Amino acid sequence: MDSSAISFKINNAGIMVNGTFDGLVAEINFNPKKLKRSRITASVEAGSVDTGIRLRNKHLCRSDYFNVESYPRIRMQSLNFQKKEEGQFLGDFILSLKGKVGKVSVPISVQKEGTNNILSGDFDIDRRDYDIGGKSLLLADEVQISIWIRAREEN
């Protein structure tokens, strides 16, 4: 793995709030020709959440949001992949977030860049499914998550 960007967007009071996570640890065994054998597991550090406002980041680490003390990492683990078209796949993943487990389908695009592969994908989750933040008139339930990973190809 060379570099990565794990980010999210959520509407708060009509404004899109952008945030990122750091500390990605990923094991990528992805071969477009051997999808059945392909596996991706990845996790980020929940406490690295950064929305550009220091005290908001601190709040997001607390029990009403990510509860990083009890759940320090957010994990994704692949279940299966399907090929959609050239360079386009659909992967089902188990997302483990704040002690809750959900299945998410992620459209994955794979692009070659020299000896690297760039894997990227966007998907949505409902934050309430993972007990992130309570009921809110201001904060949307839907969170858009974007993953971008540049990985070295290894044979």
Place this chain on the structure above:
Amino acid sequence: MRFLKNIFRLWRFQSLLLIVALLLIITAWSFKNQWAVPKTWDIHGIEEAHLPPPDSTVEIRYAPESYYNSLPEHVIYKTYPVYLNEHEPLGYIDSLKTLEPEIVFNPDKIKTKEDWIKAGELVFFWPVDELADLEEVRAVNDSSFIMASGNPITSQGIFPFSRYVIKEKGRIQEGGLSCADCHTRVTEKGGVIIGAQGNEAMDRGFAYFVEKFKLTEASLKEGVYRTVGTPWAPWVRDSVIAQTIAQYIAELKSRPNGVMARQGMAYNLPIRVPSLIGLRDIKYLDHTGLMRHRGPADLMRYAALNQGMDMLTSYSGFIPMGTGNYSGLPSLEEWSHPFGYVARRYSDAQLYALAQYIYSLEPPENPNRFPKEILDRGEQIFKEEGCITCHSPPLYTNNMLTPVNGFNPPETHFEKYDIFNVSAETDSVSALYSRRGTGYYKIPSLLGLWYRGPFFHNGELATLEDVLDPARLKDDYVPTGFKPANMTTRAVKGHDFGMELSKEDKEALIAFLKSL
């Protein structure tokens, strides 16, 4: 047949009578209960509303009901404005001397909501301290006092924080410590905003008296300790004993208008006077969210506590106004409140009226006119910077409590109270080491910011510009509002939102805030 018909008629008539009678009873009952005045000193009710101190081992006991009931009630007379000597209309005092005493609060005459509000206004302005005779007042009620203390007066030359009282014909007395004393703001133009964050220079005024009348060190220290003594901050006692009278006077003089001593405050850390306008929608009372506010009964209890009774609460055996080394409840004769509150209580009807009056307070018309595009930009920044999450419209507060640095809310609090679980990292001393401490600060409403200030819990910052000035976070900062006398510089930390905005964006944000 005819017999049966008559019986049927009679039965119908009786049914009708019964229905009419029932309707009458229901109407009378509902009318009576429309103004069901809650019982103020209901210990269970007080316990329910009161938040515990941050030290969970402290046992709180309120003065017993029998003691509360043994206090005589306030009798509320008509009151009159106090002018500075230089501004007093010719013959004013002579005309007051001809007036008969007039008891104006009479619960039997209250019928409508408007009556309650009007009656509450009387309570709001009623002085509850030991009244001073006219001669004593006129000896100091002049420009030299105003100049020395920095007190504002109205455009008519009225000192609006006290009132004249006539309890006997020909004897004029002056009194203060009414609700209006702290919650009256004199505007730059000399107008008055009732219920706002007041701007009397209470503590600098007191410093003037301490110096002028050479109050004794022993009595002052006793008063200070009763005001700030906190059993879970045992070092406070040593600090009070060690402080010289000169240091104490310097502390009093360090407090800007709108920031003042209050019983139960932290040592040498006065509190910003809160605005009461809009209080009806606010879920917690006091900076520290000391009491829940679910309706008039809670507000009545809060007022009773604040206007005397909280000095008789036992904090693990320490009674601030207690006799015999702060342990026993004083008799009426022994009652000795450091601020001079008399040994009386409000009646339940008076407190209910007061609550209705406070709920009726409306903000003054906002004179600020900003271009729409500036306000729109300001509102956008308000959202982008995340202000909106805690200061959510329409109240511009989410009505929640934030734990201060150094306090971890116990699990049970999350179900019981409304907790926004992150500290704004402002000075935590008032929330931790004072009798009003709960471990939390209430997220304040931003409505009416344009007629408020200074800002922050201890009033450290004079203006909104100062709140957004990153220089305040550094140790070499000279606070523009309250600064302890023994410090030349002091960082005003915490709530570091909007620090990095451009000049234009800051101006737009401040314009938006001043439009609320």
